[in-house]
Amino acid sequence: MMMHAYGMDAREFLPFILPLMGKYEFYLPHFRGFGAAKDIELTQFDFVHQYAEDIDTVIEHICLRRHVESLPVAAISMGALVMWSYFERFGTARVSRYLNIDQSPVIHNQPDWQGGLFGDRQKERFAVFQEIVDRTLPYAHVEHFTHLPFSLKRHVTDVERLFSLLSVSRPRSKAVVQALTHQNDHKLAFYNHQTWQHKMRCLQAYLAIPYDFRAVIENVTIPVVSLIGGQSKLYDPNWQQEITCMLPNARDVILPRSGHAVPMDEPIGFHKVLKKFCENDLRVATKKRLSKVAFLGDAAKFKS
Template structure:
């Protein structure tokens, strides 16, 4: 683990392992760089993997978020990691939030030293709009976004609370009632909705010891507005992208429609789509053996 300084004076924790051509992999929301380890270990003899923990995650959990757009902030941090480690001739990959971060990096100034890109289950345009029904949650976006706005309003009434467990019990339960369907949809677990509602009703002392999603209210306050804005549309940047893109998508992703994800690979003749027939939003979890094989194939193509 190395500490890489970023432009606002903070430092990110970054795992650097292996030797050979550099591969920078960006994790999703609720994950950390460590989630890549089981899949990259067989390839350490041919590739040097750079696995940052983004702000608020893993060993970078205590790094404060920068003001402004959270996706731009993450993309700027990635720029600083690339510059700080002197990375050249780079392969880049990202899943979910990590993929959005990568696309934001593309929109800032192109991919720069990136020569190939691996994109895993993320839409190139988060908000639905005329002619684009493939944003976050697809046809259910209005319903889910309404729940997310209610959560923000409830949390906003208690600005001094930093943790979920610090909210008054009735407010915490109300947040759980609205947030549980959203989290269950994100995780793709049919029985998770009811279980999460129970968790949000646990005593504060017990809840504070559990790894509950968004238990840090700072995450809710930063990520929910970014998704709700719906203003991030990376299709123009992708249309100008000059590097080949491999898209890995879950055929049963509850978050992003397959049709929208396939568009990401349309603009380069060497791009391709890998469809995980039995996966939801996270093929790493749903089909780990096949994901390991496909990642190996992607790396060998280098």
């Protein structure tokens, strides 16, 4: 099972898994509010907590349906944060091994941990996000993005572009982001941004809730591979490696030229790591081979 990032559509994984589908099956769930599940609303402010509950339901369903005890999971960014919440609440019995893609279990910096989101630039970056949350809150009841004041629409899309640009490192990736996110005035006036309210709600929770799942690390004894973007501006690679050292049975794979959005910056490298993860060809610190792939199910989505 593969879990997507904030603002990502799980189907963006398809180019990477299609060459592997002759040998493996994959589940690509969408989190509430995104992709094929964009019409399914959150019922809790703590969206990470609710997503973890949803993932537990999905994993239990897969295991029962396919008659397996556990399955491998790969997760990137927000999806990986959800997995840390899942491990805290439900343990690791249903996960045979885990591929963590450029994500720390800590969002807000702490006196003893400066490896949170945006690292030493967290305060200034969070101030930008808090401003956009505050500006959009009075319009939370507005159903259509097209009905927002033009200046607010421009601010929302500018902040989203900023986040996307911070997520990539390679010049070609930045060029793609610029091309995909550019909205001239005429286009922006008619732009139907279907997930803007949900994204703002998630962002509000990110800023308000001090997510810190370090306490569960010692209990995650399954094999873990941490795939790290060596140029990540969202989560400092050195602090990510600290997490790997804290895990009982883990190893790093660092793609030195990649930013946070590993599949975009290093598509070939990402595919190679994913392929080896599926093949059980990634060794961990215990020197014990990972168990053979039992299952990576077919496409699915959350129901509610």
